[in-house]
Amino acid sequence: MAWANARHGDNTLYIGTLSEPTVKMLRFSQTLDYFDPALVDRKVVYVDLSGALRSGDPDAILAEVNRLVTEYRPKLVVIDSFKAIQDMFQDDFAFRVFTTTLSVRFSIWEATALLVGEYTDEEIRQRPEFAIADGIIYLHGTEEGLRQDRLLRIMKMRGTSFFGGDHGFEINSDGITLYPRMRPVVAGEYATPTRRLSSVIGGINDMMDGGLSDSTSSLITGSTGSGKTLLALSFAVGEAQAGRQLLYVSLEESANQLARNCSAFGWDVAGLIDSGKFTIMHISPSELNIDRHAVIVKDRALEIGASTVVIDSISSFEAAVPALAKYQDYLWAINDHFKRAGITTIMTSESAPEGRTEAARHVSLFADAIINVGFVEVDDRLTRTIRIVKVRGSKYDTNARELIIDAPRVLVSAMRRPADGNS
Numbered sequence: 001m002a003w004a005n006a007r008h009g010d011n012t013l014y015i016g017t018l019s020e021p022t023v024k025m026l027r028f029s030q031t032l033d034y035f036d037p038a039l040v041d042r043k044v045v046y047v048d049l050s051g052a053l054r055s056g057d058p059d060a061i062l063a064e065v066n067r068l069v070t071e072y073r074p075k076l077v078v079i080d081s082f083k084a085i086q087d088m089f090q091d092d093f094a095f096r097v098f099t100t101t102l103s104v105r106f107s108i109w110e111a112t113a114l115l116v117g118e119y120t121d122e123e124i125r126q127r128p129e130f131a132i133a134d135g136i137i138y139l140h141g142t143e144e145g146l147r148q149d150r151l152l153r154i155m156k157m158r159g160t161s162f163f164g165g166d167h168g169f170e171i172n173s174d175g176i177t178l179y180p181r182m183r184p185v186v187a188g189e190y191a192t193p194t195r196r197l198s199s200v201i202g203g204i205n206d207m208m209d210g211g212l213s214d215s216t217s218s219l220i221t222g223s224t225g226s227g228k229t230l231l232a233l234s235f236a237v238g239e240a241q242a243g244r245q246l247l248y249v250s251l252e253e254s255a256n257q258l259a260r261n262c263s264a265f266g267w268d269v270a271g272l273i274d275s276g277k278f279t280i281m282h283i284s285p286s287e288l289n290i291d292r293h294a295v296i297v298k299d300r301a302l303e304i305g306a307s308t309v310v311i312d313s314i315s316s317f318e319a320a321v322p323a324l325a326k327y328q329d330y331l332w333a334i335n336d337h338f339k340r341a342g343i344t345t346i347m348t349s350e351s352a353p354e355g356r357t358e359a360a361r362h363v364s365l366f367a368d369a370i371i372n373v374g375f376v377e378v379d380d381r382l383t384r385t386i387r388i389v390k391v392r393g394s395k396y397d398t399n400a401r402e403l404i405i406d407a408p409r410v411l412v413s414a415m416r417r418p419a420d421g422n423s
Contacts, residue, residue, distance in 0.1 A: 001076065001078075001114060002014055002044050002076060002078060003034045003035070003036070003039070003044060004034070005075060005076050006036075006039050006043035006044045007034075007036075007039075007043075009043070010043070010074075010075035010076065011043055011045070011072055011073055011074040011075055011076075012043065012044050012045070012074055012075070012076045012077075012078065013045050013047065013068055013069065013072050013074035013076070013077045013078070013111075014044060014045065014046045014047070014078045014080065015047055015048075015049050015065070015068065015077065015078060015079045015080070016046065016047070016048045016049065016050070016080060017049050017050060017053055017079065017080065017081055017082070017084040017085055018050055018053055018081075018084040019080060019081040019083075019084050020080070020081075021048070022046045022047070022048050025046060026040070026046060031173070032173060032174075032175055033173045033174055033175075034174070034175060045072050045074070047068055049061065049064060049065070049079075051064075052064040053084070053085065053088060056088055058089075058094070058098045061085065061098075062098070062101060062102065062105070065077075065102070065105070066105065069105075069109050069111060074111055075110075075111060075112065076111065076112050076113075076114065077106065077111050077112070077113050077114070078113075078114045078115075078116065079113065079114070079115050079116065080116040080117075081116055081117045081118065082115035082116060082117045082129065083117030083118055083119065084117075085098075086117070086127070086129070092128065095128060095129075096128035096132075099128060099129050099132050100132055103132055115129065115133070124136070124138070124155070130156075133156070134156075134157070134158040134159075135154070135156055135157040135158065136154070136155040136156040136157075137152065137153075137154060137155070138152070138153045138154075138155050139151070139152055140153070149168060149289060149291075150168065150169050150170065150171065151166040151167065151168060151169070152166070152167045152168075152169050152176075152178060153165065153166050153167070163180060163183070165181055165183075166181065167179060167180045167181050167291065168181070168289055168290075168291025168292055170289075170292065179289070179291040179292045179294070179295045180291075180295070181291055181294075181329075181333070182294045182295075182298070182329075182330065182333030182334055182336075182337060183333060188340070190215065190339040190340055191215040191339060191340060191341065191342035192215065193213035193214050193215050193216060193393075194214060194215075195213075195214050196208075196210040196211035196212065196213060196214070197211045197212040197213075197214060197235050197238060197239060197308065197344060198210070198211040198235075198238045198242075199211060199231070199234040199235050199238055200234050200237050200238045200241070200267065201230075201231070201234040201410050201411060201412060202410075202411040202412065203401070203411050203412030203413065204231075204234065204386070204412050206397070207386075207388050207396060207397040207401065207412065208369070208388060208391060208394065208396050208397075209391075209394050209395040209396060211235075211238075212235060212344065212346070212369055213344075213368070213369075213391075213393070213394060214307070214308075214342070214344045215339055215342045215343070215344060216339065216344060216345075216368035216369065216392070217335040217338070217339060217344075217345040217346075217347070217366060217367050217368050217369075218344075218345065218346045218347070218367060218368060218369040218370070218371065219347050219348075219349060219367040219369070219370045219371070220232055220346065220347070220348045220349070220370075220371045220372075220373065221348070221349045221350075221351045221370065221371070221372050221373070222348075222350075222351060222372060222373035222374050223350070223351055223374055223375065224350065226373040226374050226375060226384060226403075227373045227384055227386075227403055227405055228312070228313065228348040228349075228350075228373055229252075229253070229258075229261075229312055229313075229348060230261075230265075230405065230410065231348075231371065231373060231386075231403075232310050232312050232346050232348050233248075233258065233262055233267070233269070233310075234267075234410075235308070235310070235346055236248055236278065236308065236310050236346070237262070237267045237269065237272065237278075239307065239308050240272040240275075240277040240278040241272070243277065244277065244307040244308065245277060245279070245304050245305045245306045245307055245308075246272075246277060246278050246279065246306060246307070246308050246310070247279050247281065247297070247300060247301050247304060247306040247308070247309045247310070248278065248279065248280045248281070248310045248312070249280075249281045249283065249297055249309065249310065249311045249312065250280060250281065250282045250283070250312050251282075251283055251284070251285045251288070251311075251312065251313060251316035251317075252285075252312065252313060252316065253282070253312075254280075254282045255273065255280040255282055258280060259273065264407035264408060265407055265408055265409075265410050266408055279300070279304050279306070281296075281297070281300060285316035285317070288316065288317065290317060290326065290327070290330050293317075294330055294333070294334055297309065297311075297334065298334070298337060301338070301343060306343060307342075307343060307344065308343065308344040308345075308346065309338060309343055309344070309345050309346070310345075310346045310347075310348075311345070311346070311347045311348070312347075312348045313347070313348040313349055313350055314331060314347045314348070314349050315348075315349050315350035317330065317331070331347075331366075332366055335366055335367075336366075347367075351372075367390070368390075368391070368392040368393075369388075369390060369391045369392065370388075370389040370390040371386065371387070371388055371389065372386070372387050372389050373385065373386050373387075373403060374387075376400075383402055383415075384402065384403040384404070384405060385400050385401065385402060385403060385415070386400070386401050386402075386403040386412055387399075387400045387401070399415075400415055401413065401414060401415055402414065402415050
């Protein structure tokens with residue numbers, strides 16, 4: 001914030017207390033891309049308040065801050081750490097008087113103050129500085145497996161409307177990169193379907209009265225090896241062959257793996273990738289940050305002008321995000337966003353042999369179409385099956401059919417009956 005304002009020509013006064021020496025602050029600041037040595041001591045001034053603090057006299061502290069503000073005329077004043085000042089007061093009332101006086105002074109000086117400190121949740125609820133502050137920006141983290149996720153929350157911002165909830169962020173050479181959470185719109189219409197998405201697997205389009213409707217959300221569920229990815233790819237290849245932009249988000253197989261697997265069926269995915277119509281994003285679920293992922297997928301779809309987004313598979317999200325509510329919010333929000341933008345969404349989800357997972361049941365609430373693939377035993381051998389479970393606003397075949405995957409053949413046909421004639 002200090003450097004951003006400095007680049008706009010405003011002076012910033014960065015006041016250190018007893019937490020981090022000025023020399024150390026400058027040393028670490030130089031590792032960041034926005035650091036500009038030409039602005040140091042001109043637009044960004046680092047000073048140390050430790051001398052006045054050691055006196056233990058609140059009036060001496062106020063006098064020193066007053067002297068610094070008068071000398072440098074800053075638009076932004078940072079005090080880091082303000083908690084260190086609070087720790088020298090034995091009396092909460094005296095500290096409240098000090099904080100109120102300082103707040104009034106900043107108003108008179110026409111300077112925005114940013115007070116930095118490490119506080120517990122209990123202190124945020126009880127400390128006087130939080131009642132006096134016009135805004136509270138809360139940075140915290142969560143431990144998820146072996147990874148820590150950093151989160152930012154606006155808890156208070158007087159006189160403004162702000163986007164609440166936890167927003168993911170990363171610390172890198174840019175400083176902080178923020179990934180605002182996706183928020184579903186609670187009112188308004190989705191884009192109206194105007195056409196059908198065709199699968200390149202023979203027989204599937206007939207089961208769905210011509211294919212999937214565009215601008216809708218579809219879910220393909222099934223157990224391991226049942227053909228979920230192949231089915232999703234069949235719609236993706238159909239779209240790309242028709243000259244439309246396709247974004248395929250894979251959390252399990254790389255672009256080379258997908259292209260190689262498809263070549264056995266005569267689907268030239270490699271050629272479609274080279275043509276620019278088929279874009280594959282391979283993201284490892286081991287380091288998946290769901291907030292960052294949502295922003296990247298949304299931005300990438302917008303960048304290439306995608307008409308369809310395939311996410312294979314959402315089960316990887318379920319494993320990477322322990323909180324089911326956060327997982328559901330992500331899926332609801334990203335599908336809501338794409339449907340309003342007129343972009344078709346196709347998702348795959350792993351299910352146990354006996355049925356859908358708990359997560360898939362929640363996803364099915366907002367899916368416009370559900371296709372289930374699986375296995376049945378016919379004459380002592382496993383046979384792949386495909387069944388259309390749901391298609392909103394369209395006719396569809398409710399009968400289970402056989403999904404034949406025998407490269408180079410892949411097609412849907414009527415179910416074979418056991419040799420004894422029993423179904």
